[in-house]
Amino acid sequence: MSAASIGVFGIAILFVLLALRIPVAFAMFAVGFFGIVALDSAKSAMSLLASESFTLASSPELVVIPVFILMGNVASVTGMSRKLYDAAYAIIGQVRGGLASATVIGCGGFAALSGSSVASALTMGRVALGEMDRFGYDARLSTGVVAAGGTLGILIPPSTGFVIYAILTEQSIGRLFLAGVLPGLLLLALFVLMVTLICAVRPALGPAGPRTSLGQKLSAIGGALPIIGIILLTIGGIYGGFFSPVEAAAVGAGIVILIGFVTGALSLRQFWEASRDAIVTSATVMLILIAAHLINPFLALSHIPTTVGHAIDALGLGVTGTLVLILAIYLVLGCFLEGFAMLVLTLPIFFPIVTALGVDPIWFGVLVVLTLEMGLISPPVGINVFIVKSVAPKVPLGDIFIGVLPFWVMMVVCVAILIAFPQIALFLPNTMFN
Template sequence: MIGVGEAALGFMLMLGLMLVGLPVAVAMFLTAFVGAMLTMGWPVLMTFGNQIWSGQNDFILTAIPLFVFLGEILVRSGVADGLYRCLSDWLRRLPGGLLHSNIGASAVFAAVSGSSVATAATIGNVAIPILTERKYDERLTAGTIAAGATLGILIPPSINMIIYGSMTNTSIGQLFAAGIVPGIALTLAFMGLIAGIALFRPSVAGPTLPARPMQEKLRSLLEILPPLAIFAVVMGVIYGGWATPTESAAIGVTCALVVALAKRRLNLSVLHEAMISTVRISAMILLILVGAQFLNFVIGMLGIPQTLTRYVVELGAGPIQVLFLLILFYLVLGCFMETLSMMIATLPVVFPLILNLGIDPVWFGIFLVLMMETGLITPPIGMNLYIVQGVRMRGSIMDVIWGSLPFVILMLAFTVMLIFVPGLVLWLPELLF
């Protein structure tokens, strides 16, 4: 076994390789390679082929390209436009007006696409021109879109949950169920924050819009039915016991193709663009998983998880103290690493410690997803910040950062609440399973 100092040095090496621009998968593989060569020599590298095979030969990973493809089809089928119009009709009279539509549309779209980046880009393209025209505060507008899009990895189906479940052998169905209540609660918390800001500073919400006639509002509900129907089908077949998460993803893709066909948006060009994007995103994710699998193997061989666990026990830290340290750890790490890389790189070391402390792996999966959500809008690396700024094409990235800051604070407070009220996460999985 090696000590905590050597393990920390290895982690700093991996972080340094990422910061100088090496791809995440390459940085993880090189870190594992150096660690293996310095401690165990060439024989351990003979297992690399087996590690690739065992890491990728997992049926559940097939769900990743399927859910990515599902999101890509919805992005290109115009679902977001109708969804935003519908929610605008129903939410415009709340304090904060159309800012609530940003959160609501992000939550519904995220529940189907499972991608925060796709949600930020899609809702941003729809919402920013409308809110700019109506003189809404630019910072808060950008902040609501960036923060609302983070719901894409919390509300199921979530690609990040699939990866977490695959790496930790945790039930995907339970993880999906565990994300529903916190996802809804966080959505409502975001909307409550917007209402509070608008009540104290009415100028941020622009002029009050007149209410839409009830007949038009009821007609607009037809626009929200396709994404809700796809979500209901995808989740229903899982919890009804009729399909695995991978099979449900395939069913969701079929439903998305039907929706695109019904909207007359389905053609060869759309399919080609969606497939190319799916291949690129899926290849990136799966290559990172290959590097992580080898790194995980080397970390296990070196006894790093056992060393870390023993070190924590010697310090006398309990589960609550460790979780607060992890909040700080991931908050700092989120400033320098992309969220998926952050999760995959740290799980091999952190997860054994969590199990040793008796923390439920399903609950920890939601905790980790919340930390990744926060990382998506934490400067300077927060991906959603740059997606929204790219859509705005005006002003400074600092506007998006300041607009997102209240939501970062809210998410941290929400995470702390889950530590003391774990039933909010575990109630639905325990009910269904």
Template sequence: MDNLIDMKALLEGVDIFNLSLWLSGLLIILVVIGVRVAFATAFIGFLGLCLFFMQKQGFDRGLVTAMKLAGQVPHSKSTTYALSLIPTFILIGYLAYYAGLTRYLFEAAKRWVGWLPGGLGVATVFATAGFAAVSGASVATSAVFARIAIPEMLREGYDKRFAAGVVAAGGTLASLIPPSAILVIYAIIVEQSVGKLLLAGFLPGLVSALIYGGLVIGLAKVRPSLGPRITGFTWGQRFASLPGALPILVVVFIIVYSIYFGWATPTEAGALGAFVVLLMALWQGMKWGQLKGALMEAAKLTVMIFTMIWGVLIYVRFLGFARLPDVFADWIGTLHYSPYTILLCILLVYVVLGMFMDAIGMLILTLPVTFPAIIALNGGEGVSRADSAFGMTSEECAIWFGIIVVKMAELCLITPPIGLNCFVVAGVAQDSKMPISVQDVFRGATPFFGADVATVFVLILFPGIVLWLPGLL
């Protein structure tokens, strides 16, 4: 008992804000050395809650309170209706893949743009953009087209690094183009409209795809050996490829149309899209083994995402008690620098973090701190366009920042040493006996880092690209 009393006295002299800084530093160390984000955040969050309540209530009662809160918060938050959208979006992508719909999409893109320099690379970019419109997961998109596009490019004499880099970078488009699981997670964390954020990602996703396509053409023009043109397709063959791509286009239309015109919530639109893809897959002759595979893969990815959300929610609750987000937002407001300079500094932090963390983990870990800071920088909640720093309301600022920060999260999918998309592409290539290493994929994806930076600057300079569609909702 004396030891417990001494411990309480020790904690009473500890400033909880400084403690949150130390624990956040420890969290970064744990993530860098390889501890899973879900477990690292849950551990640090629970430890912080224990120390906070022990300081207020003593050892025994504080421990019990922390345990209750750590158990209640993940359940209460993860049962949010909007989060049910995530598994439906993921399921759409896997059903489309197992039904073979992605091959038809790639074939159509190849016939229509293969004549360009690096034509198969351009076709891969546009096909991944199309598949991204029915798949909410970047990793799934990369894995699918590593099996479809890379063998085709290698057969046509494409450079293996170039081919692998195109697929790894093209897979990141699923982070922006709706339906996007990561945009849903952002909307839940910052408490913004899921429907508006999904619509906001549509045009930036297309801009990103066009910049990727332009980069592929430019590289192939400078070095024709990277990707020769594919010629010989007649106009009849091109038009004949369109019906095979039609199912995916129909699903995209259903999801975007239903959300835009308001006759279905995003969750209902996702469920409807999954049902339509399932009917199309069955019509194409999907077998029970393929359906089982799609369901299992969707379940695995869904569980991974929700586990990360649960861990981070515990950590975020501790940060709330420590007032770290509020203090950081107040501090940002006192800086005598241009708002755009501060924004770029925050984005540079995401570049560094992206080298050590996956996209979803990075966002749900940092947004509780960076989002209030950006809103404060813009002028605070309820600010008008005339009085704001970025020339937009607080809601518009939340949507605009969301698209930019998700685009920044895409960078971490192709940057070493984590670069999850690059590891997935290399893994699929090795399983398929293709001579492509992880180093080859990283080297091939390097030019696309510059394309992503260019896209971010375009979205910062022209926020209307982000805000036009949600403004019409």
């Protein structure tokens, strides 16, 4: 059997394992390890397993993952995330669709703390769905806006997706974080615009909430100021060159924990549970990364990346056409695969192609992560949709998928804008380093 045949067979086995719900890391471990054994030797496979595990486990850049996750967990259990929602609700809740728009803004704010789309959807679902139901919001709109708004967690920094991309492609985490800021705000604005359009056409779907006085508005904004200040400090610190991403994570987490203990909103038990969840999530990410460093050599030995690269190059699509084709492949894969698995499997194939075409790797990273976001609300997997379903069990799953469709369209619009105007993503990282 040729190397290419073994490679194709290994990828097929990987998809079968994933379809059988074998954890992503374990499936990639098995395929990568035994694939290297078949194409090289057992000694090489064992050597790679030992060396890559140690190298990744001792990588200081990965500290950013557990620390930012811890910050988001503490912000959630102390109610800081609700204060973001309350502030947005006090300002715009009295207009049609205001509660839904406030939910999007709250998702964006919480995304800047947690870096997790699932955590954003779960937290804001618990906070906002009950309020929207109380004021008579259509279930499709309310659940759809929470599921879609939660996707901001993987684009607005800190983003676990950007960290994974940076490790796999050897890019700067700081530059990627900054590159995600303006596209994240653009997507947030497009979501709010869609809510406004929906409620303008069909006002009954998103009735106006009660008016709030100036005093109530100021009180709600005051309650959210600490968490807004932390967001500005961490992202602004990276942009200003005062902090590395790891240092920004440590500063942000430290302040959030300090505020929680000083105000009495954080108990030792809550802190322990938040820390344990951060460790478990980080361990999962680490296993996936270690498995990636086994499957990547297997793919290289099988020559599949080179073969695919030659095939795409032979199509003669040009830079934009090739980029659109790759993103379309990501879009299709997102309907069936988990985001981290897609990054690990596809970047060894696609990244050399786009860099050979002269595509900026930071810009490409933003486009890829944004496309991965779309997979979070695409059927049949759509993990954010299932998260919202767990919070709103009475809403049919089909209704939630219908509810996210307008926001999925806005994500396509956002991708198109970023392809047409790459400086939206590159402005902040380029000004920081120039």
